[in-house]
Amino acid sequence: MNNLKIIADEMLPVYENEHGERFINARELHEKLMVGKDFSTWIKLRIEQYDFTEDEDFSPILGNSAKSTFGANVGRQRKDYLFTLDAGKELAMVENNEMGRAIRKYFIEVEKRFRQKQPQSIEDLIIMQAQSMKELREKQAKIEQQNTLLIEQQNTLKHRVDNLDRIDTIGDLQQRLNGMIRRYAQQEGVNFSKAWKEFRNAYNTAFNTNLTAKINNYIDKHGLKSLTAPQYFSLTNGLEDAVRVADKMLNNKEEAQCHLG
Structure with a gap:
């Protein structure tokens, strides 16, 4: 050899x-x-x-x-x-x-x-x-980049789904949105379901989209049994946009009442 x-x-x-x-x-x-x-x-x-x-x-x-760190032979x-x-x-x-x-x-x-x-x-x-x-x-x-992104998305989705029904903080955007729609229903003299329907129409007009279709697509994609609009907005970081739409609905109504008064 x-x-x-x-x-x-x-x-x-x-x-x-x-x-x-x-x-x-x-x-x-x-x-x-x-x-x-x-x-x-x-x-x-x-x-x-x-x-x-x-x-x-x-x-x-x-x-x-074998050599030492300094390059000298150590005799082995x-x-x-x-x-x-x-x-x-x-x-x-x-x-x-x-x-x-x-x-x-x-x-x-x-x-x-x-x-x-x-x-x-x-x-x-x-x-x-x-x-x-x-x-x-x-x-x-x-592969490493895709795996890292997938893990982050899965962790984010799991955290949000696990905490959907645990939110009870005063002033939370999801609670605030529900409260604004309830207030709108009282002002308009309609039931809660009718108020949400009008909110969906206003949201679709504001963002040129179809909120019902987007929610259904999200349910199918992630294998969920059901998903409310506030839950969808929470999962997709859309609560601030939704609150702005609800706020506009309320403000327009209040402005109209003021003019009539």
């Missing part, structure tokens, strides 16, 4: 001996995979779990001397492992993550290149791997 040469080094080094056998350094693979466990624990566990055989799948070797040698390329593919695959799959694909490409004896140019392989890594990073960033 002393006459190894590097035959590919796009993602991590792939070595070849004088017999044309190809290997990877398990410690270098471990670093690239960004495994949570320390190398010694990780490699021993993998050897035991997947029945890797010494001198067939891997060979222990002595690595470089570490134990490394050379794995065959096939065993290296398995090591990468069992991590079951995007990086492991990308590295396994890289090993396959290297193996294919040498098996066919029509190697791709290093430049082509570098471009391919760079593009693959870029796409991987973009995909991971997008």
Whole structure:
């Protein structure tokens, strides 16, 4: 194992001996995979779990001397492992993550290149791997962003739904809206249901929308059994707009009464 040469080094080094056998350094693979466990624990566990055989799948070797923080040798040698390329593919695959799959694909490409004896140019392989890594990073960033947004939305919705029937603070906008519609009903001499109907018409006119359709769409989207207009406004941060519409209804009525008086 002393006459190894590097035959590919796009993602991590792939070595070849004088017999044309190809290997990877398990410690270098471990670093690239960004495994949570320390190398010694990780490699021993993998050897035991997947029945890797010494001198067939891997060979222990002595690595470089360990160094202190300041770069000086401290006189200890570490134990490394050379794995065959096939065993290296398995090591990468069992991590079951995007990086492991990308590295396994890289090993396959290297193996294919040498098996066919029509190697791709290093430049082509570098471009391919760079593009693959870029796409991987973009995909991971997008997934993380979507997951974060989804969690925030779910937490916000859950908090609001859980607290719909617990609000009893004086002056709360939802209570204020109900009180304004009740006051409007008294002024107009109509029942509460009729007052809400007139509020919906006023709201639709003010915002050029269909409040009933929006509430029904929200119920369907979130799988709710029912939802009142004040609850809908509370969940969608629309209470302030609703209160303004109700206030305008009341003010217009009071102004009309003043003119008549």
